[in-house]
Structures are given as C-alpha cells and as structure tokens.
Amino acid sequence: MAVLAAAAGGALSAPAAAEDAGPAVGLPGQVEFPTQCLPPQEAGLPPADGPTAARISVDEPAPRVGDTVTVTYQVVATPAVNPTGGDLPADALTPTGRVLIAGAQSGEVTVVGVERRGHLPAVAGGEPVPAGAPLPPVTMTGTFTVTEPGEITLAPGAYTLHTGRPLGLDTVCTAAAAPPVAERLTATPLPTANLRRVLLASAHGKPGDKVKVTAAGFTPGATVTVAGRAGAAGTADRVAATADELGTVLAELPVSDTATTAVVAYEGAAWSSGLGSGPAAYAVVDAVVDAAPPPGTQKLTATVEPGALGMTQDGEEIALGAVAYGEGGSAPGRIGTVTVNDARGGPAGWSLIGKVTDFTGPGGVRIPGASLSWTPSCTAEPGSPSPCTAGSAGTVGPEGAVLASTPDAALVGGTFTVGAAVSLQVPRYTPPGAYSAVLTLTLS
Structure with missing residues (x-):
C-alpha cells in the first residue's frame, strides 16, 4: 500500500440539474429555451427577453469512467443586443457560460470562448454590430471528467457576453425555464480485475490428506466449488462451500487424485477466468x-x-508533480519499485492488482481515483522459469487494474521487478493544495 500525493490546481463547479424540457430543433444537439438577458447598467437598456438557440456537442459520446470529455457550447442566436451605444467591432465579443450535467452524474461545466485579438470574422463579412442590434453567434468550450457509468445528459445553462471594446461591458443571459437536454452520453464502467484467490495451509500432502483452503473475493452467499486441477483440466478432487458475508470461503479439500497439481475455487457450474480464482500449487506425494x-x-x-x-x-x-492552478493537466510520477518472489513451484502463475482511492485535498475537495493512469513494466531476473507480462497502460481507478502477471505453466517461479509510470489528470481550476490518495497492491 502506498500513499500518492499531488500538488494541484480545475474542479467542476457546484452541482446543478438539467431537465428534459422539449425537443431539439435544427441541427443535432440544438435546442431553444426562453431567456432573459440583462444588459450592463451603464447601457441604460431594458432586459431583452426571447429564445436562445443553442447547440451542445462533445468530442466523445461514449467515454469510459475516468475519461476527460470536451464540451462545446454554441449560442446560435440570442436576444441579447449590442449594449455599447455604437458600432461593436467584430472581434470584441468574448463569451463564458455553463453546461448543466445530470443523469448518472451531476454538476456543471464552465465553458469559455476564445479571447479575440485582432479583427476576427465573428459575424458575416466581419462587419461591426450596430448599436441595439442582436449580438452574433459565439462558441465556448470546457471539459469535465466522467465519474459514473450510465447515461449522462448535457443542457445549456446561463451565459455571459463580454464586450471588450470600446468599454468592458457584460450582458448576462439566464434561462427563464429549465433548458432542454441537448446532448446525451453513455459512459461505460472501467474494466474490473478478478480479485478471487485461494490460499492453502499446505502445498503438499499424501494421497487422501485434507488441505485447508481459504478462498476470498467471491459473491457473499454464493456456492463456491473448491477443486483439484491438473493443468487446464479438473481432477476428481472437489468440495462445495458457501461464501460468508465478506465473500470468504473456508473449506477442507480431500486430495486423493495423484494427478492434482493445483487447487482452484469458482462460482457456477465450471471454472472460468471471470468467476474463478487462479490455481494455487499443490503436490501429491505418493x-x-x-x-x-x-x-x-x-x-x-x-x-x-x-x-x-x-x-x-x-x-x-x-x-507526483505539480500543476498550475487554472491550467490543470498531468501530474506525473512513478510508483516505488515492487519485487515479487515466487518460490512455490507447481503450475500457478500470479497477478499483481492495483486499486486507488479518490484524491482528497483542502476542504474535502476530491479528484476521482479514475483520473490516475499508469504505464506498467515488469522484468524477470535471469534464470526465472516464468516470463512476466506488464499490465496494459490505462486507468487504475477504484475498481482495480492489473500491474503485472505471470502465466500458469507446468513449472513456474522466479524473481521479478515491477514498476509503473503514473499520471494524475488534474482538472482546471482545482483549488490549490496537496491532494492525497492510497494505492493498494494485491498479489495473488
């Protein structure tokens, strides 16, 4: 078990909800909702009421938990007008806004438009916007981290239109009714590692001896079969037991079949990689x-x-490395080197699994554990009978991922050096401070 700490700096804003309040219009992801836009007090203009036509799109409609999704919020048409009292240059409008998240997770995304410098063609022909004329379309982008599997909905929220010239003035537009859902994502959960395993009180015995078996990681209350194994085939040695409320099984297996070279435990009618443990080596001494x-x-x-x-x-x-407040990004590092020694003999390989908690910082602010990814490595020392395979690069998360493993074989064993480069993806505007989590490694 190791503690990871990162100095960080962009969390999502306070949670909000978005209700599905009407059909989309126009392009995919485009909706309309009633809006009231309040011009700056300096303009002396009344509020502007009317529909906002907005479009929400994402770069990844089917993300996995832990992925970062980029959201684009386009205001296609707005009741807001030029508040400056004169022509507004085409490059003088900078927007900010919010996108509301609901469904499998809730919250909101802060989206920002590009600060315009120089004469950009923001409106048709790049012509200035006359005083009192409707403001042109704008585009804003932002990101959020997927924390839960399932359907996630996105709806347009309030937005602010900032005119930078000749005066810095803000027109604030808010929804007069709950905005309709404009985009839907379907997030898939992280792949889960199989943590089922068996431990034997003895690794050998005479024909007919009973070996005490402890099996863990099974479904509470499930019927679990503890059985002998010879390579890929089962043997005649088997006994059934029930997993307790913690998913643990205690059993005594009589081993009489001299072909038995290992013991496994599994749920269901037959052993499988998803519902069964890896084999624990056992030798029948005849x-x-x-x-x-x-x-x-x-x-x-x-x-x-x-x-x-x-x-x-x-x-x-x-x-882990530090990131700048407001920018976010990757906080890199490396786990402490792990040395695995397998002196069991027999046919059973091993797996080393890592799981990480959420990162907790000042005031209880959290960065999801699913934001941590790694690139594992594994090297077998010369003379080791088993080859070592590093786990796949990707998200670690609270559900667990494989750091390294060796396969089952007629004869296994050896000494192995395991490591991993890690990276924590820190959202923009995460409050400054130290964020800590616990990485737990389980060998079985």
Whole structure:
C-alpha cells in the first residue's frame, strides 16, 4: 500500500440539474429555451427577453469512467443586443457560460470562448454590430471528467457576453425555464480485475490428506466449488462451500487424485477466468516402496520443498508533480519499485492488482481515483522459469487494474521487478493544495 500525493490546481463547479424540457430543433444537439438577458447598467437598456438557440456537442459520446470529455457550447442566436451605444467591432465579443450535467452524474461545466485579438470574422463579412442590434453567434468550450457509468445528459445553462471594446461591458443571459437536454452520453464502467484467490495451509500432502483452503473475493452467499486441477483440466478432487458475508470461503479439500497439481475455487457450474480464482500449487506425494538396495550401496534422497509467493516494495510515499492552478493537466510520477518472489513451484502463475482511492485535498475537495493512469513494466531476473507480462497502460481507478502477471505453466517461479509510470489528470481550476490518495497492491 502506498500513499500518492499531488500538488494541484480545475474542479467542476457546484452541482446543478438539467431537465428534459422539449425537443431539439435544427441541427443535432440544438435546442431553444426562453431567456432573459440583462444588459450592463451603464447601457441604460431594458432586459431583452426571447429564445436562445443553442447547440451542445462533445468530442466523445461514449467515454469510459475516468475519461476527460470536451464540451462545446454554441449560442446560435440570442436576444441579447449590442449594449455599447455604437458600432461593436467584430472581434470584441468574448463569451463564458455553463453546461448543466445530470443523469448518472451531476454538476456543471464552465465553458469559455476564445479571447479575440485582432479583427476576427465573428459575424458575416466581419462587419461591426450596430448599436441595439442582436449580438452574433459565439462558441465556448470546457471539459469535465466522467465519474459514473450510465447515461449522462448535457443542457445549456446561463451565459455571459463580454464586450471588450470600446468599454468592458457584460450582458448576462439566464434561462427563464429549465433548458432542454441537448446532448446525451453513455459512459461505460472501467474494466474490473478478478480479485478471487485461494490460499492453502499446505502445498503438499499424501494421497487422501485434507488441505485447508481459504478462498476470498467471491459473491457473499454464493456456492463456491473448491477443486483439484491438473493443468487446464479438473481432477476428481472437489468440495462445495458457501461464501460468508465478506465473500470468504473456508473449506477442507480431500486430495486423493495423484494427478492434482493445483487447487482452484469458482462460482457456477465450471471454472472460468471471470468467476474463478487462479490455481494455487499443490503436490501429491505418493510414497513408493522400493526393493532393498544391493549390498554395498546406499540410497540418497533429497527433497525440494515449495516456498511462498511474496513481494516487497521500495518506499511508501509517491510524490507526483505539480500543476498550475487554472491550467490543470498531468501530474506525473512513478510508483516505488515492487519485487515479487515466487518460490512455490507447481503450475500457478500470479497477478499483481492495483486499486486507488479518490484524491482528497483542502476542504474535502476530491479528484476521482479514475483520473490516475499508469504505464506498467515488469522484468524477470535471469534464470526465472516464468516470463512476466506488464499490465496494459490505462486507468487504475477504484475498481482495480492489473500491474503485472505471470502465466500458469507446468513449472513456474522466479524473481521479478515491477514498476509503473503514473499520471494524475488534474482538472482546471482545482483549488490549490496537496491532494492525497492510497494505492493498494494485491498479489495473488
């Protein structure tokens, strides 16, 4: 278990809801909603009431939990008018706004338009906007992090139109009724690692001996089969037990089949990689009575006893890089090197799984654990019978991901060096301070 800490700086704003209040019009993602736009007090103009035509689009309609989605909010038409009392240059309008998130998760996205410098063609032909004429279309973008699986809806929220020349004036437009949903995303959950495993009180015994088995990670209350295995095939040795409220099974398995080389546990009718544990090595020691040795000879017998599977790690603190407040981005780092020693013998490989909690900072502000990704590495020391495979690069998250593993084989074992480069994606405008989480590694 290791503690990760990052100095960070863009969280989402306070949660808000968006109700589905009408059909889309025009282009996909385009809707209309009643709006009241309040011109700046200096303009001396009355409020402007009328419909806003807006369009919401995203760069990824089917994200995974932990992904960052870019949202584009286009105000196609607005009742707001030029408040300056004179012609408004075509490059003098800068918008900001909010996109409302609801469904599987709630919140809002702050979206910002590009600050215009120089004469950009913001309106047709780049012509100035006369005093009192409707303001031209604007486009704003922002990002949010997906934290929950399921359907996520996006609706346009309030927006502000800032005129930078000749005076800095703000026209604030708010919805007079709940804006309609303009875009829908379907977020998929992170792939979950199989944490089912078995531990044996003894790694060998005579035919008929009972081995005490502890199996963990199963569905509470499920019927679990504990069985012998010879490579990819099952043997005649098996017993059934019920998982307790924590998903743990305690059983005694009589091992009589001399073909048994490992023990597994599984839910359902047969072992599978999704509902079963990996194999734990077990050797049936069948005593053989030899004829008496000839006179003048001596029989020599040596026993190689199986050992254990274990790991050590360098350090318990992982310092990630800092990011700038308002910019967000990647906070990089590396986990402490992990050394895995497999001295069990037999056919069972191993898996090293990592899970990370949310990052907690000042005032309880959180960065989702799904924002942490890694690129694992694994090297087997010379002479190790097993090859080592690094886990896939990607999100770690609270559900867990594989850091490294070795396959099942006729004979396994060795010493392995495991590491990973990690990166925490920090949203823009995350409050400054230190954010900490706990990374837990499980070897089975």
